[in-house]
Amino acid sequence: MTSPLALLRDVRFRHRGGTFAMSVARLEIARGEAVACIGPSGCGKTTLLEILVGIRRPDAGTVEVAGAALHALPDAALRAWRLRHVGLVFQDLRLLESLSALENILLPHHLDRSLGDLAAATDRARLLARSMGIEAMLRRKPRRLSHGERQRVALCRALVAEPVLLAADEPTGSLDPDTAGAAMDLLLDAVRSRGQALFMVTHDHSLLGRFDRVIEMRTLLGAGAAGGAA
Amino acid sequence: MRGPTLLVVRRLLHELPQTAILVACLAVAFLLPIGGRLLLDRWSTELRARANATPLVVGRAGSPIELVLAALHFQRRDLPPIEFGEVLALDGRPELVAVPLSLGFTARGRPIVGTRLDYFERRGLRPAAGSLPLRLGDCVLGATVARELDLAPGDSLFSDPREAYDLATAPPLRMLVRGVLAPSGTSDDDAVFADLRTAWILGGLLHGHADPVRLPEAAILGRDGERIVVDEGIREYFEVTDGNLAGFHLHGEESSMPVSAILVFPQDARTSVIEEGRLDAPATRQAVRPAEVIDELLATVARVKRLFDAVTAVLVATTVLLASLVIALSLRARRGEILVMQAIGASPWTIRRVLAGEIAVVAIAAIVAGALAAWAISHTAPDLLRLMVG
Structure with a gap:
């Protein structure tokens, strides 16, 4: 039996100064698995995603992803680990308007030179861009791209460092159903063709059929509260 | 160009008019005290030299x-x-x-x-x-x-x-x-x-x-x-x-x-x-004796200059405060950009380097522009002085 890519156990988290608290007894994500996380607003989906990728630390419990115990890593090591192992896609894409599409894709490499040779990363970025049909737009600034093109740039940025886990926070939240479906195809094609795992927070129930597994937050948290498994 | 340097340069070029205005304001703030002193020194030197050569x-x-x-x-x-x-x-x-x-x-x-x-x-x-x-x-x-x-x-x-x-x-x-x-x-x-x-x-x-x-x-x-x-x-x-x-x-x-x-x-x-x-x-x-008359004139100018220096100090302080406010507001407006860098995995040191780099480039550009303007003044000072005297 192969070990899971991600394993959260007995995770407890409370927002400092706030009333929100959550508890997850167990959450596993297998390598290459596409997991959707659904639930009402404010139930903790984004918080769970942030714990999963090391943006937030749990108050208790363990978070192991790709062999690293995130809960125990020092801050600097945690950031370095995230840069190498996680690709992030945000709902509002968050491209840097001052950079060209290519420079946006290469942002992780500009933020940490230890990620590797920039020339090789640039080649990789061009390949990714070609596979997503935006190779001709690499010199353009984000404001000169359509929403769909910007989304592809954001996806390329998440994939360029060849992460093992792609975490997406409602990437189709602002899209109409057709566009959302196309974006979802793109995302799933990208991760499946590379054997990467996908953890995606979404409100869009029409997309759930495309995932390998769907986690309902109320069930997950209910099981956690009861000490059960997700 | 790569790394934080690229981010700094791209950011400044992306908002070139704003950057240029900020640089110009700071350059004037740097230039005012330096240029004023330079001009007065040249003026005093020329007036004194001419006066001393005329008994x-x-x-x-x-x-x-x-x-x-x-x-x-x-x-x-x-x-x-x-x-x-x-x-x-x-x-x-x-x-x-x-x-x-x-x-x-x-x-x-x-x-x-x-x-x-x-x-x-x-x-x-x-x-x-x-x-x-x-x-x-x-x-x-x-x-x-x-x-x-x-x-x-x-x-x-x-x-x-x-x-x-x-x-x-x-x-x-x-x-x-x-x-x-x-x-x-x-x-x-x-x-x-x-x-x-x-x-x-x-x-x-x-x-x-x-x-x-x-x-x-x-x-x-x-x-x-x-x-x-x-x-x-x-x-x-x-x-x-x-x-x-x-x-x-x-x-x-x-x-x-x-x-x-x-x-x-x-x-x-x-x-x-x-x-x-x-x-x-x-x-x-x-x-x-021209030397005595010019000394008297320069003593009066020095008194006026003290007032000018005080006004200049207030202006410089105001400009620096305004520039700081502009930078602070800019950072607030770019909070999303900073958060995305943090989320991707940028270290605080890297983010500080990017932001400090932008401020440093603006400050250095302002100092260079101010120095160039001061240099230009020093080279045209005789003409300016003659305009003032003549």
Whole structure:
């Protein structure tokens, strides 16, 4: 039996100064698995995603992803680990308007030179861009791209460092159903063709059929509260 | 280009107009105190150097500052004149050299200085082209005048009419440019020099016209003893030539001709003290030491500068505070950008490097721009100073 890519156990988290608290007894994500996380607003989906990728630390419990115990890593090591192992896609894409599409894709490499040779990363970025049909737009600034093109740039940025886990926070939240479906195809094609795992927070129930597994937050948290498994 | 450097450069270029305005504001803030001091230093140095090279200035009683600035820097002020007889009296004294100056006339806006050849010797001026004025009606140009008016030896230059609508004043004189002085870095570069008698032509005290005795009868309208009334067609000469030179004559005694000021160069300090007391004696005359007058002027300027410095300090502090506010607001507006970098995995050090890099580039650009402006001021300072003084 192969070990899971991600394993959260007995995770407890409370927002400092706030009333929100959550508890997850167990959450596993297998390598290459596409997991959707659904639930009402404010139930903790984004918080769970942030714990999963090391943006937030749990108050208790363990978070192991790709062999690293995130809960125990020092801050600097945690950031370095995230840069190498996680690709992030945000709902509002968050491209840097001052950079060209290519420079946006290469942002992780500009933020940490230890990620590797920039020339090789640039080649990789061009390949990714070609596979997503935006190779001709690499010199353009984000404001000169359509929403769909910007989304592809954001996806390329998440994939360029060849992460093992792609975490997406409602990437189709602002899209109409057709566009959302196309974006979802793109995302799933990208991760499946590379054997990467996908953890995606979404409100869009029409997309759930495309995932390998769907986690309902109320069930997950209910099981956690009861000490059960997700 | 890669890494944080790329992010810094791209960000600044992305908001180039805003960056340029911020740099310009800070550059002005840096320039104000530096440029002000530089300008004042140059001004003080030039004024002092010129004053120290001129032991005594004699002129009509009045404002010592006006007399000194006019005599040393050819300010366009009509100084009340003293008589040339004062110069003649000093000419007989072997222990000093008296250099008369006649001021108040201009040629294409540049001051005409009527003087004698002693002036060039005392000021260490030599022609870079041509020669010094040799004859009535000749002129020699300061280096800046020659460059700006594009004149060379052999060209001619008209004096400006003093009163455009007064037909009784002397007409403009066409002067022959005899030479161009080598640059001296002083007010001499901006002046047109002529013989003292040429200045008297400009004042209408010395003039030339055809000999009425030799005029055809048709041009003579009437006779009254030695006086002859001639036809209006007999006009004054407007230039001096070899042919009409002999026709120029003074109307009045030479000793009663006006001079604006006399530069006095005693042979030693003792003579200087004695002459200052002697020449300052009549109530209608003043003899001043330019160095003392300039020190007094600069002391007043220094008091004004202290006020200027205080105002400048407030302005600089205000500008820096405003720039800080702009930067703080910019960082707030870019919070999303910073968060995305943090989420991707950028270290706080990297993010600080990017933000500090932007601030550093703006500050360095402002300092460089301010320094360049200060450099430009330092190179144009003599001209600016002459504008201020003249």
